[in-house]
Amino acid sequence: MEKNPAAGAPIAVDRPLLDIADLSVEYRTFDGVVSAVNGLNLSIGAGENLGLVGETGAGKTTTALTVLKLLPPRVGFVTGGRVVFEGRDLLRAPEHDMQTVRGNRISMIFQNPMTSLNPVFTVEQQIQGVLMQHQHLSKEEAKERVGAMLELVGISRRRALEYPHQFSGGMRQRVSIAIALSCNPKLLIADEPTTALDVTIQAQVLKLMNDLKSQFNTSTIMITHDLGIVAENCDTVAVMYAGTVVERAPVKDLFEDPRHPYTVGLFGSLPDPDSTKERLDPIPGSPPDPMALPAGCHFAPRCRKKRPECDEARPVLRQTAAGHYVMCHLAREDAGAGTGTGVGADAGVSSAGGDAR
């Protein structure tokens, strides 16, 4: 919403398209309970392109699967929170209602196009299946729409009767995009859609996604660990660490002025061709064991700015500048930004630490 020219006013603050509040998810395995998502807060407005970044295991995919209620049965459990989409809490919606949301109102594109299409059905059958499920089209109408969708993603409609193994990886991801957008969803979740592709194909697929989502006015959550993709394709970024969003800001603000020590560390571990530094500056240590998270701030054990309070109380996500939210006791606050974030301000801890950078 912050950078959406069409919106004008920050509508997401009033009524976001998707509002995830205090979400917690755990996996109950034979080895123990894995806390995959821990009190996550995230909202996305209509037409907004949000980048969700974080390293492997940060809970990005778990968050996406929770939104669609597709956590692995008997293992993945939501232990708290809300996922409000178009004014309705999906976590309380019955399975039958979820089937009308999935693929229709919210679509998802998966990471590996080599495994996310069914090998024994033609491309036409797979796109048609979604169309007939949600749009109640006749077979002929659906076939016509399949051809149109294929052409939209740059595949000749003559190839509709071919099987996934007859397409290259980039083409298959185009087919996945065609399936995901065929019912004109309000929200598209793309889970590392280009990670499995060659770099040149990556750029093509991302351009296609950008063109189509502005054409369809679809909001997107782009899950990635590639900050370059975020910089070029997103309006806002949310940085995840140990199952929660630790910083969220408009792309430009985050790249120019990262305020969470983890985000600062992320940029420090990127190679900079202009720099004269010989070595990169990685974040020391490794992410916490999700089976035994630290009591205070989850990043505290690795944080160079750590203070005594960091080990005691978990910070909350608070607004430090317009649209810039940080989950850190020490985060610097712009004058007048206040602490009113709607997700609970922590009045007990001030920004006494000053500049967290």
Next chain:
Amino acid sequence: MSKMLLRRAAMSIPILLAVSVLVFMMIHLMPGDPARIIAGDSATEEDIAMVRTTLGLDKPVVTQYAVYMANVFKGDLGTSLRTHRPVVDEIKVRLPNTIRLAAVAMVLSVVFGVAIGVISASRPYSWADSASMVGALVGVSMPTFYLGLMLMLLFSVKLGWVPLLADNSLKSMILPAVTLGARSLALLARMTRSSMLEVLNQDYILASRAQGLPGNVILYSRALKNSMTTILTVAGLEFGHLMAGAVVTEQVFAWPGIGRLIVESIWARDFPVVQASVLIIAVAFVLINLLTDILYTVVNPRVRFR
């Protein structure tokens, strides 16, 4: 695709040749003089000499095989030593009974085996799953003759629901078909379950759930087709086994099929009939496997283009 099938069909020829050699050699694998054994204990030297000339056992082995094969291609499988009728006629009467029994057993095991497997896989570790799999384990381990006798005892002798012996009615076919198909049914249920569980874990199944397809559609019209390759392989092999396995079942239920013919002929030392019956069953086995391979191309598009 037709090229692939032709190549596959051509591969059956050496197998069939090897089968014919083995079947032909059966007579020479018997310890001692085959003519003497075939003629029986009370045979005179003249009888034995006659058997030897009738069967051509006095000629070199290679010549014997050539003559045998030439006759087979002419549709002449020899003459029964017991009834003095052409073996082909004997088999013509018996084979349809076996095929009918095996077909009914096959339909039973595929329909129920696959259904049980799919239901188990859709609710893994539920009581229905555990019960089915324990039942399948029993079915796989139960010896055919024992199962046949027990079913007979319960349903024919105690309850009197079905006739004890074969009278060519559909009703009299139930017990033999269940006995014959039990092992295949159990095996198919187990293989379907494990294949379905593997398929249901694939990314493309998660993707189809994310597309909003209902659980039943995913299970029966998507995942089942992915599992078809495994199901076909097992079903094809089992159909071959059903033809061969009919020997025991037909004996238990006095079913007038080719399996019973083999047993009767062995007792009567009717060697040409045994030879011909084994050859027929072996050829059926090879043909069924060829048919299975052709069906693969229907369910798995990736095989089609190789």
